[in-house]
Every structure is written in C-alpha cells, then in structure tokens.
Amino acid sequence: MGNTMCMTKKEIREAGKNGIGSRSRRMERSKRRSLLEEELLHRQALSMAIQQHQLSQRFDGSISRRVGSTSSRRRNDLTDQLTNSKQLPEFLENIKAKKIVLIHGEGFGAWCWYKTIALLEETGLVPIALDLTGSGIDLTNTNNVTSLEAYSKPLIDYLENLPEDEKVILVGHSAGGACVSYALEHFPTKIAKAVFLCATMISDGQRPFDVFAEELGSAELFTQESKFLTYGNGKDKPATGIMFEKEQMHGLYFNQSPTKDVALAMVSMRPIPLGPMMDKLSLTPEKYGTSRRFYIQTLDDHALSPDVQEKLVRVNPPEGVFKIKGSDHSPFFSKPQSLHKILVEIAQIP
DSSP states (O other), X not given: OHHHHHHHHHHHHHHHHHHHHHHHHHHHXXXXXXXXXXXXXXXXXXXXXXXXXXXXXXXXXXXXXXXXXXHHHHHHHHHXXXXXXXXXXXXXXXXXXXXXXXXXXXXXXXXXXXXXXXXXXXXXXXXXXXXXXXXXXXOOOGGGOOSHHHHTHHHHHHHXXXXXXXXXXXXXXXXXXXHHHHHHHHOGGGXXXXXXXXXXXOOTTOOHHHHHHHHHOOHHHHHHHOTTEEOTTOTTXXXXXXXXXXXXXXXXXXXXXXXXXXXXXXXXXXOEEHHHHTOOOOOOTTTGGGSOEEEEEETTOXXXXXXXXXXXXXXXXXXXXXXXXXXXXXXXXXXXXXXXXXXXXXXXXX
C-alpha cells in the first residue's frame, strides 16, 4: 500500500512537470507564431510603401490613383493566414454597418492603417482605407490640392457611389477628421457613426490648422516664418505645402511608435497640402449636428496634446469618448489592439 502511494505521488509530480513543460512549449510556439505574423505584416507593408514611393518618383503627378485591387488581395491573403479558418463572432449579426472607412491624416496614406486593417478583417468587419487627393498612391501633385473639398474628393466619391440603403462607419485620423466632418455635412444619411482618432474635430467656421496652433503657432505666423513650408509654384508665390524634417516628424508623430513603423513612414509620407489645412469648414446643426460622433484620445500625443484633445471634446461634445494610454499621434500605435477593440465596441453600439 505504501509503495503504491509513493509511486502515485511521483507519477503525479512527473505528470505535473510534463503538463507545465507542455504548456510552456505551447506558449512559446504561440509567441513565435505571433512574432512571425507581425514580421509578415511589416514586410508586406514596407514592400507596398517602397513600391508606392518609387511610383511617386516615376510619375509627374498627372495620374490620380487610389488603393487598388492588388493591395486588397494582399490584405485578404494575409487575413486568411491570420484567421486560420476561425469562426466569425456571433455579435457581427447585430452590427448593421460592417464597413469601416479609414481616413488617414496629413502626410499619411491608406498604407498607415495596415495593422488596423488586418485586425478588423480578422474580426469579420470590412475595413476600407482610402488615399485622399495627393496622398499615398494617389499621384496628384500636392501643390495643386488647394481646398478641403479637393482633398476629400476620394471620400466624397466613395460615399456618392454607396448604395442608398447602405451606411458606413467613418474613422478619421488627425487632419483627416476635417474630411470626416466635411462628409458628415454632405452625406449625413450615409454615415452611421463617425470616429475621430486624435483628430481635428473642428467646430463651424474653424480651420483644421487651428487645432494644431498650440503646437505650431498661429496660422498667420506659421505661414510667414516656418522653415517647413514648401513652395511648389516658386518662392515668389504663396506656400503650397508643409514637409517636416525627419527629427521634427519623429518628435511630433512617432514618440511611442516601433522603429519599424517609423522607417515605413519615412519612405511613405508625402508633403502636406497647405490649402486644405487653412480651409474654413461650414457645418450646420441640421446635417453635421445630427451625426453620431465618437472621439478617441491618445494620451502620449505630441502633435495634438491630451489637453487640446480634451478641449475639442468639451467644446464640441461627441456621443462617447475613449482613451488609449501610451499612444502617440501615429495611426500605427504601439498598441494597435487597443484601437481595434475600441472600433469594434463602437460598431456594436446600437
């Protein structure tokens, strides 16, 4: 009896060790798989960005293009690899607007949403990232983009062609928030919800630049003295764009971002057209005022400080406010899962 008891305890101890070892190995394999998936994401995004950069050098700006089917196929292939035939969650059945249209901020392009696109697709939602005029692989010369209307045209075209019975969720990052506001004013019935991600959620009569004035100085002073202005029509003509130096860009946008994402941005970002940033927006209570707006604050943001974001929310109250700790002004984020979780939560709100 005693020997039997002793052997049983030993067997239990050995089984426990084997169980712990097995769990450890499984966790290690899962970790390696996650790292490989992340590396694959980075490689594909960087490859796309370099290709887009080469295209922008090759053409003279007379050709206007948007994110095409090739990039969509790449994203779909990647999503298939990530999901591994997982069943989609049941909550999707209760979400009426499954399409989430992602609008990038100044200088960025559709490429900057690559992490968010992969996560949303894995959830079963339908992300659509657009290049605004003169951004990403839209090769319109940024010097010729002189108004918010022209800058927002790809978004407006998309909404115009949306079926009458269909609605989407708009997500605007940084100055892309002004494009979302413009769309809310012109297509209020086609937008189920609007999400402003550390964005210029401006009030009637404001300019997108006004929101950044605390960091960059007044618009008048900036256009007179800034060393970051570009003059596409000649030095004797008014400035046409803004292009920050690498060090300035890193401090404003990427103070928390992974090194790989910063490298991707440095080969992908394009000059910011100045005209849309200085364009006053007209918003009415009957259209914009009836929209459902949500704001996501980034709490380690150097381009749009938490205090400024808090003021935007206070002056122009949205339906809901969310906060992401440890996040800078980049749409990449060091915590993309946090943004994904919030967007899914907003999509589920009745």
